[in-house]
Amino acid sequence: MKVTPVEEIIQRHTDSIISGNIKPPQGSCPKCFETPNTYKLHECRKRKFRFIVGCFVRIVLSLLVRWECPICGRTFTEYPAFALPYKRYVLMDIELLCEDYLENEKSYQETVSCEDEVIGYEEKAGKVDERQLSPSTPWRWLGFLGSMKNTLTEALNLIRQKAPDSYIFRELFPIFPGKYRTLKRKLLLQNAWKLLQANQIFQHLFGEKIFPRYEIARTRI
Secondary structure, three states: OOOOHHHHHHHHHHHHHHOOOOOOOOOOOOOOOOOOOOOEEEEEEEEEEEEEEOOEEEEEEEEEEEEEOOOOOOEEEEOOOOOOOOOOEOHHHHHHHHHHHHHOOOOHHHHOEEOOEEOEEOOEOOEOOOOEOOOHHHHHHHHHHHOOHHHHHHHHHHHHHHOOOOHHHOOOOOOOHHHOOOHHHHHHHHHHHHHHHHHHHHHHHHOOOOOOHHHHHHHOO
């Protein structure tokens, strides 16, 4: 079975934790927003991640690290660059499928399809897995992204300070009418699209994405 680039990224992350080659996070605590000298390692826990390879979903086991803040005594999870809190799929696939849906006149069903077939789970050890990627999955992803109004606002403020002439402040982000039935859903989709675009600009300007570090800090996860 060929190892994909995404799988290599996850494996490197896992190996670094197993080998003990992990550094405490920098910056303020996402719980109390104070900045201690360092954080105490609390625990490592297992986490299964899903990612799409062609027309199939592959699952790989990795680890997440939890740290304890010496100031407030509370613990928090540090998410690697490929992960988001409460999301089983890797960030790269979330971004890819959401952008594909927003930028094209596709339905959710078409978004989770490959070669006119719904993306299914890869069989393992000769056993057939009949699960499929549900059309409701990108629907939930977009609702999650579109609800991050504070994150979007703060990201745009930082972008404006660095690049006030950025196209993102002129773009209207029109949504195809067939993709929503209510004004609330339309605004969610527009916010999600704008956040995804802001994420790309943010990475270009500051060398890192909004996700997961900044999103976590601003939502106190």
